[in-house]
Amino acid sequence: MQEIVCGYAGKPVLENTQSCRCNCPALIRLLRLEDNRWYIAEHREKHNHSLSPNCGETIHWPSHKRIDAYSKDLVKQLKHNIFNLSKIYSIIGSFFGTMEEVPFTKRSLKTLCGKLGPEQADGDVRKTMEVFKELGANNPHFTYRVQADGEGRIKGLMWTNGSNRLQYSFFGDAVMFDTTYRTSLYDMMFGLFVGLNNHFQSVLLAGVLIRDETVESMEWVFSEFLHMMGGGCSENDTNRPN
Template sequence: MENIPFTKRALKTLCGKISSEQADDDVRKTIEVFSEMGAADPEFTYSVQVDDDSRIMNLLWTTGKGRAQYHYFGDAITFDTTYRTNVYDMPFGLIVGVNSHFQSAIFAGVLLREEKVENFEWVFREFVKMMSGKKPVTILTDQCRAMEVAISNVLPATKHRWCKWHVLRKAKERLGALYGKNSQFKVDFHQIVNQMLTKEEFEGAWLQMLSTYALEKNPYLYQIYETRHKWAKPYFSGIFCARMTSTQRSESANHMLKTYVPPGSAMHVFVKQFNKLLYDRDSEESFQEKRTRLGGVVYKVGGPMEKHAAKIYTRTMFEKFQEVLYKSASYYIDELVPGEVYRASHFDSGRREKWYKVEYKVLVHNGYYTCECGMYEHMGMLCCHVVKVLLHLRCTEIPALHVMKRWTVDARDVLPLHLVQYQKDQGLVTSFSFMHSQLYLNCMEVVRLGDVNVDAYTTAMESIKVLVPKLKLVAVEGEGWDLSRG
């Protein structure tokens, strides 16, 4: 040590200076990446919160595509900040939803310095502001207490539940060998988490599981049972989640990002990799859009209701409806009160576990069907019990009240108020002048041609960006013209 020409304090000061210079350079590079994104996407926006020393505390950004997706599919979102593999050990989060093809739709990216209540409050306030004030109906998160408090403060009307992916991951950590690869306990536990539809089923299956494996005094299982209303499907009755609670759907940000963001990444690398993730998601969505448009549907039953579903739903959701239709064949219907109350009973009731529910009551009121399993309210698609009742009543179509637009081929046909008359499901109820009709027809031709390929889209958008400012100028100069008419 006596031969080293500097002290420990000098070395510490030098390292601190180098670290500070690297962080400053990283911020500069991150802002440069944001500038590039803004130049390519006029709708791109970001928000930064700094501390008293002008250091970044929190960072939130979204793209034009993310804002548009949120407009259509922002009713249920997940927010996950469990990914920390970066040079600053800062939590990185994604705000994600699910689109009409049952794919993850990324709405925004978030970097936090700390997972504290005030940090999360800032994120939720800024996110709602970026999304023009629209608040989600439901939000799914991990079991972070600070996030729970922030949601109750900033989004009091939003329903907050836990993402099932995190519940299962915690179970794997806390239960050890009991939750092993070939464990029968794991099979039973997953069945309770994923298959139970009613509270009676859940309670019965849970008690049997504890008794079978002598786990009545297991502290972890006791803890999650006490909080079951936050994660168990039967306790989500009436809460729309777009089926994101299922394990196949509940991809965490951690799960998505680890294949894109290398360990020890700087902030600007995070943002660049975020763009790659968005690009891949857009490619997958484009594939599903083409798959829906091309048709070629394979019918399993061939009945009129299945054909109606093929016309209205995207291909992925139509296939999920086919699964429901297939399951409905396992039930028979009893009319308890004609036109009002029905009972769907399972054929193989004797072969099931004693806690399995085999009879479901379906109520009908003013054309709206309510099943005690609550699947429509939870997911937005009819359950097999209601479908069986509809078939029993010889219905040839899915009732309009039970066609949730977010799952249909017209999910994005949601226009501003001054253009709402053009929506397919609204009907063209207004008569227009010759000029208006000609403008509309030519604009639709621009949309049709601009959607052919990327080059056509780029050319169309460049022309529109030049044309709109010119039209605004002429319209303002026009005597008595009211721009609010659209």
């Protein structure tokens, strides 16, 4: 037997608490036959409370958190093309006519995107490494550094090329580092090392993605930056120009 009940069914778990539960009797009771088919054995359609008058209210009920298979496939394709959450929700709203007609909440969509993130992460890391290898093949002075956490996930990623390192050799007396924004897909901060040339123009020295701004992460960022620029030598620094 299976019962599909109203969200107001039953009593509050704790007494003296605000709850919508008021023992609503509305339900659909299903029974299963010997050949595993189901049939409706009982249907109570009367509720003992007022009903939500529009979709804008009903989408906040637990029964409307489910996202249909078609919308899931669409979300997966949009995430694959690096659309942010607001843009994805807006595109889905255009399929349903208006944002008010979308049958699930933005929070439900965010939860789905969070589940799809790990599935996409492995592929994106592989693509990033392939791009870096291609850049290294075309520019022998291109180099990068990767910091992994205890579970083997990327915690920090820094890169630079021969032109940037040459700029540092001339204009590396004063260097500024700042994190400009945080990515929405992997929740990593993007930072830049910037110098100033003899024409008072900003010159890019290196880029970095980091998961947090802890002391450990900052120590890794600055020490690896010095290694890449020739101020120190790490064990895997094989691409530093002479």
